[in-house]
Amino acid sequence: MRTVPAKPYDFELKPDKAALLIIDMQRDFVEPGGFGEAIGNDVSQLRGSIPPLIALLAAARQSGLFVMHTREGHKPDLSDLHETKRVRGKADMTIGDEGPMGRILIIGEPGHDIIPELYPIAGEPVIDKPGKGAFYNTELTDLVAGHGIEQLLVCGVTTEVCVHTTVREANDRGIECLVLSDCTASYFPEFHETALRMVAAQGGIFGWVSDSASVIAALKSPELTEPAVPAAS
């Protein structure tokens, strides 16, 4: 057990039963020319989350924490894409259309892939998800059960959309979520702030909020396996 200072109160991290879950750090969302920009968003708002995520990912790998990545996207034949999602927004360019980085949000296309700075390594599952939540229509439920995961350290984009949906899904499945504020981001800073407040409000209605430095420090601290024994007098 390692204590991570967090809101609304300290998070007791169990590294053997925890995983780092990095949501949708894909070129389509965080690089100019992708889906995020195609639907009118300012992708520069997301890029501040990359340096702290690089540091957190390195610390997680070094400490042996289980790491998983997700990617939002669809099969090339669009058979897993609801028509309601395809047409939402009435944009000129939508999912499946040819974009500057290949077909938008299509598995196997350059824009759909994870940014090079955070690229998965061997042993880190990459979960392709057709929805906003990482549990909907994916293998994540089985992965979590198979690895005995009870806690998720949740990072990625965007805070109020795929991160929030995933945290809510996890919470309803009895999994504790710690959201890292500097490792998540939104195209709308005010939504980012409010989404984080919503997680920790009402005594932690959806989970806890902390930051990368606090988790890195906890991962590097000696693990407390039992209460300290007072010295004999």
Ligand code: TIU
């Ligand atoms: N990954 C994720 O959040 N997908 C989105 O579409 N987010 C937006 O904020 N649009």
